[in-house]
Amino acid sequence: MKSRRFRAMLCLATLSLIAACEQGSGGDPTPAPATSTTEAPDVQDYESGPESPIMYGLQVPPGATQLGPLIRYRSTRLIDAYTPELETAQAQRDAEARDKAAEEATDGTPPAPPAPTPEDTRPSDDSFKLLEDPPRPDSTVSLMRVDGKPTEVVRRMLAQIDALLPASSVVTNDLSRYCSSSGRRITSCRLSLRGMIAGDRDVRVTMTVDPGDLATRTSGPSDLTRPVMTLLVEYVGEPREGQLADDTGSLEEVEDIEEVPEKSDLIWPKMDEDAPRTAELLNGWTAPSTATILLSGYRPGFVNVTTARAIQADLVAEGYIDDQAGEGGAVRKDVVEDLNEVSTTYTTQTKDGGTSRAVFVLSARGNYTALFDYPATN
Structure with a gap:
């Protein structure tokens, strides 16, 4: 488990990055809104190119660009x-705290005041920090823009999935x-497969591709x-066996x-423009002025944004989940300290019985929030 020293170093690195960005932009931490439907922010600093690792040997294929970090x-x-x-560890900690308080009361030692916990301190500690070996994340999402020829890029991704799950x-x-x-024009793509990979690991891989809105010839914001x-x-x-490898x-x-020709004869529709950053996405959600959209999609619904400050990114996540939660719907929060990042995930059931998820990522490269909408399935 990462030490508090690591958390301090990570936050210091992030604050240094933010300060540099603010100095270069005249000190204004709020990104300016797009001035036209096709104008998108400069996102080069947030791009990861081909062969960037995803998970289990899968990589960003040639012709694709990942925006933001892995989620x-x-x-x-x-x-x-x-x-x-975790509950057992918490009960033991609480019992030890009560014993210590009782001992101090007997000795006449005044109890130490609790440490201040400002509401704007983001992120929180790892949700499983009491465990000697907190569980690692078991789910990873890569959000990519297809810059090359779409048919070739998608086929390269399919070839990787086939190599990972040859029995499929x-x-x-x-x-x-x-x-x-x-009319031969692709409207969406989806592949979801489950199978055993090397090391007898049971995994599921889901790939989606969204060319944009065919009816309006409009891509999502920043696409x-x-x-x-x-x-x-x-x-x-x-779950526990998955932590062993x-x-x-x-x-x-x-x-x-390239050695085998594609035979579907399907066409990728050309989009005329991107939707503006003020467009409604994800059941009516719109991006706040503090967030810069890096990438977005309609099928499935997702938005990936970056912000100048960590608290802004976390508030984007919280606000989206609060809006999507059904009446009296519970929100589940989980914080992970993993590699060089701290991720905070909020999940809730939506009003229509689907699932909404928001993941706030604090890293040395910046602050990111990815929002996802998964409609209910029949």
Whole structure:
């Protein structure tokens, strides 16, 4: 588990980055709104290129660009599996605190005042910090913009998934197997497969591609009129067993898609412009002025933003979840100290029975919030 010294160093690095950005922009931490529907912010500083690792050997394929960091969080199943152990540790800590207070009262020692906890201190400590070995995140999302030829980029991603899950027999030369279309024009793509990978690990991989709104010929805000692709990789086996192996690795025998022609004859529609940053997304949610949109999508609904200050990014996450929660809906919060980042995940059931998730990521590179909307399935 990371020490408090690491947390201090991470926050110091982040504050230094923010100060540099504010100095370079005249001290105004609030990004200016776009002046036209097609104007997008300069997001080069937040891009990760091809071959950036995702999980289990999967990488950002050539022709795609990841915006922001990987979004990593603990699944509900993982949290539930470790909650009894956490509750035991909390009970032991509380008992020790009561014994110490009773001993000090007997000795006449005045109790120490509680440490101040300002409401604007973000993020919180790891939710499982009381455990000697807190569970690592078991779910990872990569949010990508497709800059190359979409058919080739998607096929390269399919080839990687096929190499990871060879028993699933992924079809890499026929996009019609995974993409819906209207008049030969692709409207959306989705592939979700579950299988065993090397090391007897039970995983699920879900890939989606959204070319934009075909009816209005409009991409989501900040998409640069390009398709957007998401890749969700989850460990779905027994939660504790998933903690025993390494999440990294490399793929072998990835198919060279250029050697086999694509046969669906489907077309990627061209978008005329991006929607403005003020557009309604995710069941009516709109981005606040403190947030710069890095990438967004309609199917599935997601938005990835960056902010000048950590508290702003966390408030974006909290505000979105509060808006999406059903009447009396509970919000679940989980904080993960992982690698060089601290991630805070909020999850709730929506008014229509679906799920909304918001992940605030504090890293040395900046502050990010990714919002997701998953409608109820019949």
